[in-house]
Amino acid sequence: MHELGVVMEVARVVEEFARENDVEEVDTIVLQVGELSSMIPKYIYDVYPAAVDGTMLEKTKLDIEIIPGNGQCVGCKTVFNILENHTACPNCQSTQFELLSGREFYIKEIVCY
Template sequence: MHELSIVMNIVEIVEENLQQSGAKAVTEIELEIGSLSGVVIEALEFALEEGIKNTILEHARKNIIKIPGRARCNKCSHEFDVDDLFTPCPECSSFDSTIMQGEELRIKSIVVE
């Protein structure tokens, strides 16, 4: 399961950071997940419940921020919302566009005690 390995990765990153800071527990973690990142939010939430048991994140409040996809057309410079990587420009129908946001998959912040 793709999402569970993402959660394992998140736990690893957080534990490394906390070892350096000397904090004991995480009270809150904020994740930014782009709609084009390939992550299914519901699956990620489920994986979080399972994957953080007996880790430093076990009692953390989880805040998942969804980032919508945005692209800019390379032909006419029009900016538009995209749900997948194969959305044509609504102005000129070109498929030649650059993704500006929506591929995020990152820890935005953690709150420790």
């Protein structure tokens, strides 16, 4: 489970941001996670308390927004959700597509008091 290491790095980055900007309390951290990324939101939520234990983020909330895994068909240019359509274009059934989104992992927002 690599989520713990990644979430610990998120906590480090957020703490550094807070120190540099004289923020005393962080209310919520909002992450954006692509549905095709290697990060599993349930595991992120599960490891979050351990990752922030003993830090200034101990009482923060965590929100995760899922970014859909979208592709664009090479042949007909239809944009479609890769998982929902089992990697096949719903318009022409081609399995050749360009990945548009879904592998992201971002700190979208740090909500401070």
